[in-house]
């Protein structure tokens with residue numbers, strides 16, 4: 001009996017080891033296509049146009065009609081042919097929808113998204129910028145200013161591509177929409193959402209491709225790559241904030257009764273931190289890891305090719321880095337707290353806000369339910385905070401023609417060495433308004449090579465983009481529009 005068991009166990013181990021090795025060697029990377037004919041782009045002129053666009057203080061919160069109107073006029077002055085040939089309409093307040101009529105109106109359209117608004121510059125921080133944030137200064141090969149990365153570079157690159165294609169007499173096969181929101185930075189409820197509603201009401205069919213911001217071309221080193229990585233968002237996390245509040249008796253600090261409202265609230269938050277959401281390694285994150293794996297050393301390949309065995313190990317590794325942990329679970333982040341304002345008075349109310357970025361598999365409702373369960377205290381009220389709320393998006397198909405067109409365009413346009421195209425999971429973008437209507441071909445990517453410290457710059461100080469990256473972006477949109485032929 002004993003030896004039968006040992007024999008069986010040995011057999012199992014040998015078989016497992018064989019499977020592990022065979023699977024590792026089966027893992028190959030997709031062949032990279034040769035870059036297409038280079039497209040001549042007037043980089044200096046594109047940079048000047050971006051600098052011009054930056055000068056308009058299109059801050060959504062400020063609701064400045066003059067700034068948005070100014071930018072709209074600037075675009076129509078600068079891109080004359082585009083404004084002659086494409087139909088333009090305002091949607092909501094300042095959002096713009098351009099329609100480039102295709103040769104075949106029976107085919108579903110392409111939607112290319114970007115946003116006209118920018119985040120404000122923190123008051124008092126203007127002086128810490130190398131160049132005034134709304135001056136649009138070009139210096140040492142960079143365009144500086146608020147919106148240089150997020151997201152006026154995409155707006156300008158789109159128009160540069162269209163203008164250039166129109167000059168060659170190009171007419172797209174499918175109708176192409178440029179959908180430019182005016183309030184992305186504050187939720188996109190009036191810009192992007194209204195545009196989606198409008199286009200859906202025209203019954204044009206599910207778009208063959210929707211492309212919004214989300215990923216970019218980043219240094220591949222962090223992912224263990226020798227090349228840069230073009231991170232294409234194939235899904236986005238959901239988003240919700242919950243307000244927790246504890247109400248009860250307050251009183252003088254000399255006669256406390258327990259738990260106090262602050263104590264009750266603190267216990268609830270501590271329970272949420274101690275009971276994190278369950279982990280899952282699947283969907284967009286699995287796509288990301290399996291895309292990268294073939295480029296990795298043998299050990300990593302072995303682990304990735306055999307997730308049936310090593311999945312817990314991989315999840316453990318991802319959880320050790322907060323930048324990666326977000327890919328495998330719904331995150332829990334207490335961000336705001338208030339209660340009491342006098343040292344010797346017990347407040348009768350304490351409140352906190354906890355923000356959740358929701359992984360596929362969870363929903364706003366399941367988050368709410370689980371939070372109540374974990375807190376397990378009926379005296380702590382939990383309610384949805386108004387503002388951005390979205391369920392996680394569906395996962396777009398990496399084997400779809402739309403994804404292939406994006407990947408091909410990346411390889412044809414972004415240099416000097418083509419980056420590896422990597423699908424991944426993003427945070428919330430304006431494209432969620434498409435996902436919410438069931439659109440399937442939604443991807444999130446701006447075609448610009450970002451510097452390593454871009455996160456500090458994008459909503460921070462000295463936001464800038466290199467002129468080279470901007471020119472590559474123009475090439476990308478040009479190629480993408482061409483590559484949507486025959487989608």
Ligand SMILES: [Zn+2]
Pocket residue numbers: 115150151184213
């Ligand atoms: Zn943005």
